[in-house]
Amino acid sequence: MSVVLDKQISGVLADRLSVGKPQLITDTGLVLAGALLVGILAQVSIPLWPVPITGQTLGVSLVGVALGARRGALSLATYALLGVAGVPWFANFGGGPAYLLKPSFGYILGFIAVAWLVGYFAERGWDRTVLRSFFMFFGTSLVIFFVGVHYLWMALNVTGVSTGYLQAWMVGFVPFLIGDVIKCAIAAGLAPAAWKLVNHTNQ
Template sequence: MSNLTLALGRPTLADRIVSRTRVMDVVLIIAGAALTAVSAQIAVPLWPVPITGQTLAVLLVGVTLGAVRGGLSMVLYAILGVVGLPVFSESSSGWGVIAGPSGGYIIGFIFAAILTGWLAQREWDRKLLRAFVAFLAGSVVTFAFGLPWLATYLGAVGVPNDLNSVLTAGLYPFILGGIVKSILGAGIITLAWVAVGRRDKKNAHQ
C-alpha cells in the first residue's frame, strides 16, 4: 500500500504504529493540526507574542509524521485558523492573526515541521541527543520566520523595531522554554521508539 500514501520518503514513527495508507495519512494530518490547536490554548499572554505549547506540538507532529505529512498538517492548521476556526492561541482566528505579530511564527511552523520530519526520516529521532538537536533546529526555523515578520509588524504600528527591540519582544522570552520543549520532545520521541522496539521484539517471539 506504500504507493497509496502521502508519506513520501523513509518511514517514521507513525508508520511503525499505524498502517501506511492514504486514508491513515489524512487522519494523521488532521490529528496533527488538532494537537497543535489544543496546544495553542496552553498560553501565557504576552505582547506582542504569547508563550504557548504550540511549538512542542508542531515539532512532535513533524518528527512523528515526516516532512510531507508534518508540513501538510501545519498548512491545514493555518488554513483552519484563517477561515475562522478558533485554533490559534487564546481561541483566536482569522487572517488578522496571520497579519499580526504572531503570523510569521505560524508560517514558520510549516517549515519547522518539514525540517524535523526530514531529519526524523534520517533517523535523527532515534537517539536522545540527535533528537534534541532536531527539535532545536525546528525551533530555530520557527524564529527565522517569526522574527522578521514581527519586525515588520512592529514598524508598521509605530513601535521600535530595531534588532534589540525585536529580539526582546520575540526571542529572549522564549529561549528557556524552547530548550525545555526540545528536551521534553526528544525524551518523548526516543521513549516512543524504545516502546515500539520492545513491542516488535515481543511480537517476534510470539
C-alpha cells in the same frame, strides 16, 4: 547487513503504526490529528507582549517527528490555513483573517518549515537517541524564530508600532529561549521512548 540496518533506522513512527491501512485515509487522519494537537497546545499560553508563550512549538516538534516531512508540513499548513479561515485554534482561541496582521503569525508560518525539517531528520533516524533528538529539535526550532521575528518586526511597524530590528529580536526571541530549551528536552525524551515502545510492541 547495511540494508537491514537502513530499514531499522529509516521512516517515522506513523509509518510503523499505519502499516496495512488505506494510505489516503490514514494520511488525512494523521494530518488533521497533528493540526488538532498543535491547536490544543496553543491554548497552553502565558500572556506576553507582543507574542504569548505557548505549547505550540512542542506540538510542532512532535508532529514533525511522528508524521515525517511531507505529512508534518501538510499538517501545519492545514493548521495555519484553517486558523486563518476562522477555526479558533490559534493561541487564546484566536483565528480569522485578521490574524494575518498579528505579530505572532510569522511563528505559525515558521511551524510549517520546522515540521518539514524535523520530519526530514526523523526519517533518517535522528529521533532514536535523546542527545541527537535534542539537537535536532533545538536546531530546527531556530527557524521558527528566524521567520517569526522578521514577521513580527514587519507587522508591528505596519500596524503603527515603531520597532527596531534589534528590539524585535529582544521581544520575539530572548524571552522564549529558556522555554524552547525545555520543550526541546521534553520532545527529545518522548521521541526515543516512543520508538522503544513501538519496537517492543512489534517484537
